[in-house]
Amino acid sequence: MTPMLELDGIESGYGETRVLGGVNATVDEGEVVALVGRNGVGKTTTLRTILGSVEPWAGTVTYRGEDITDLGDVETVQRGIGLVPEERRIFPGLTVTENLELASYGGSETENRRDLDWVFDTFENLDERRENRGSDLSGGEQQMLAIARALVSGADLLMLDEPTEGLAPMIVDRVMEVIEDVRDAGITVLLVEQNVRVALDLADRAYVLAHGEIVHEATPEELRADEETVERYLGVSFAD
């Protein structure tokens, strides 16, 4: 089976600074793939390069058999790739409803496209806050809204950038449940996560990124068992 998303030798960076030095990775339909690694190794840049908001210097990005390397962010999203960005980036001056409406004006007409009714049925806390401005929501609510927004825009492949960053442990659990629900609904997930435990709990497969390259690919079980890799590249320990 051809993968849904394939990165082949992606090099990328900002200005003169090289961040990615040849990233190879694949994501299959229906999978949850985690991209883990320490701060500043290029996880977010990988997502941005896929999205097309950063232009790759070399390599190709293939999505569902189509070469999307040279597409900009708007066109990429219109093909069914959705982004839940770092720090969520809710429109602070728009209400919850307006945030979702705005998303419904864009994106792509995929089978996975959700409407506002679905969102309000699924996320009760958002239903209660329909008319509140984005800036008045809590971090957890903003994260839910960011995910809902990507689903409303019709993401088949959902890219999440640090979805649990800065959230209380209880909220982290809730976000994880939501991501599982998304996966169960048949949406493919590419997850960038600093919190390795969260990432490995959710993922079917994980790539370890270090200094702009994939240094390791494994299932969560294999990674948990591979203390050396985990300590060296992720700086955490599962020993306890």
Place this chain on the structure above:
Amino acid sequence: MVTGGTLLTQLLNGLSVGMVYVLLAAGLSIIFGVMDVINFAHGEFYALGAYLAVGIAAALSGVTGGFWIALVAAPLIVGVIGGLTERVTIRPLYGRNPLYHILLTFGLVLVIADGIEIIWGTQPKNFAPPALLSGPITIAGFQYSLYNYFVIAVGALIAAGTWLALTETRVGIIIRGGSQDRGMVRALGIDIDRYYTLVFAFGCVLAAFAGIVLGAKQEVALGMGNAIIIPAFVVVVLGGLGSFRGAVVGGLGIGIVQTLTQTYVPALTGVIVYLLMVGILLVKPQGLFGNPEWQNHGGEEGDLLTGGGGGILDTTTRRYLAAALVGVLALVPLGIGVTYSSYIPNSLVLNVLVWALFALSLDFVMGYAGLVSLGHVLFYGVGAYATVMMAMYVTPVFWVGLLAGVALALAVAWFVGYLSIRVSGVYFAMITLGFAQLAYNLVTKFDITGGSDGLYTGYDATYGLGIGEVGQVSLLGDIQLFYYVVLALVVGSYLVARQIMRAPFGSVLQAIRESEDRAEFLGYDTVEYKRRAFMVSGGLAGLAGGLATINSFGVGPSFLFWLKSGEVIVMTLLGGMGTLYGPMLGAGAFLGLKEILLTFGESTPGLLGEVLSQWQGILGLIFVVFVIYVPEGLVSLPETLQARFGAGGGGGGESATDATDAEVSD
């Protein structure tokens, strides 16, 4: 006595003026919010609307309803012109630092203003509202102008319609989202760029409409755009950039405050608005309804492009060129009576030198610390006033006057810097503009500063080198001492500025320009550094202002007019920011070009001469082309040409530099 009737009249007057502000500010604010464009040309679209309406109404004289047709047709035409303007000139600049939009739209101001003058002439036009709307009307025993009621009602209607469109329609929500986080709108698969033309055109329609309704109340005259654009900016900044609610509340508020002040506290007329603006921004830098979170994620703000290091010209060559230039400048007065009159050195070149110093002072903060001061004329003007007042009231010794000018400019720069440097970017630009306008309005208020006439009474210089005298001490014939004093001071200032920039202080400033956060992480108190740089810059600008007064035998409010701030920014960018010498060459190019256009315009008969004497418009066009194609400025021209034409273009590059030098010197 404040009676209920007059108070109500004043309130309604305020509302009708305020509605005009609302229409202008709404467009400005949305354009800024969505596109990050600070549109100085907005006032000219406003004027263009009024003039077009006059034209249409005149063409339809005799047709019933001519006014109404003009009221609808003129804004639509302006909208189309605005849309085309966005497509052709502003579109290539997206993603660059907003500073370039300022330069571009400043160029557009000159182009449109001169276009209006060429088409409609200099005479003010009368544009009377139809009989249906004229005369007073009495409602419940209260008599008031029907036309003002009309302005208030129509303004309210349009504002309400705009608000509905922004909140209830698909396009409106996309535009509001775009004004808060453009990048995220794109990441939802919406091509926000497609809406820019629409937004800009719509803003122009509102502006034109405002111009027509106010023009029919007052008169349609040249300069109406220049007169309204700064108050309109105040409204936008007060209300919060990008906030529609802010534009409405700010516009009505300013309209009412202005009118009430005029009636009840006339001493504060013209000042109150800027006092309010500075006060509110200091307490709430994002304005009343602005959201500090907005656009934090934009992350697309382009860098300021600094001029190249001279490209193919190596350091030694450039040093020789500079020395040669100074040598030529020193020899210029010797040509008096031989090849040209004394006008060339004693007026034109002197003026260039003074402006070169002023541009140098701006580059010191803008090019090196990234502080875009939109009100730099403040320090120039303060230095000028202090120099003249010292001479008139204390001692006429010229260097004491100059010192006083520099000292006061330093002090004012310290004060302004102390209050405003912690706010960044556009808000800093606006606060400095506010302070400058405050000073502009203040000097017209007091007798000691000569009111709106200024102080041109001549100096009573009795001993030493008095201020009035130093401009007239001749070394030989028409060759004047003052010329060499100015030349020495300008060259000296440049050398001092260069030395400062080579010292660690300068390196820290440049680090701040590149990334303030990183400079801060390295342990530098960036605010303190910026403040000090601002003071140095203010002092240099004050010196330029002081020297200018000696040349012009006095000072007047025009020394503080905001257009001068715009001109010095243009010179700085034209020459090449962040090089110190670039802006000085820019001053030469700007004034040299102006001179050439004026001379040719006067001596060329017919239409061509008329067009040429509209030097501002031609200069404006040149800026527009420049900012789009050569954003690094003249000093990067050799490099740019070389890149374009390959190694063989080297010669062309050098001659381009020579041409610039020639403009400075002849």
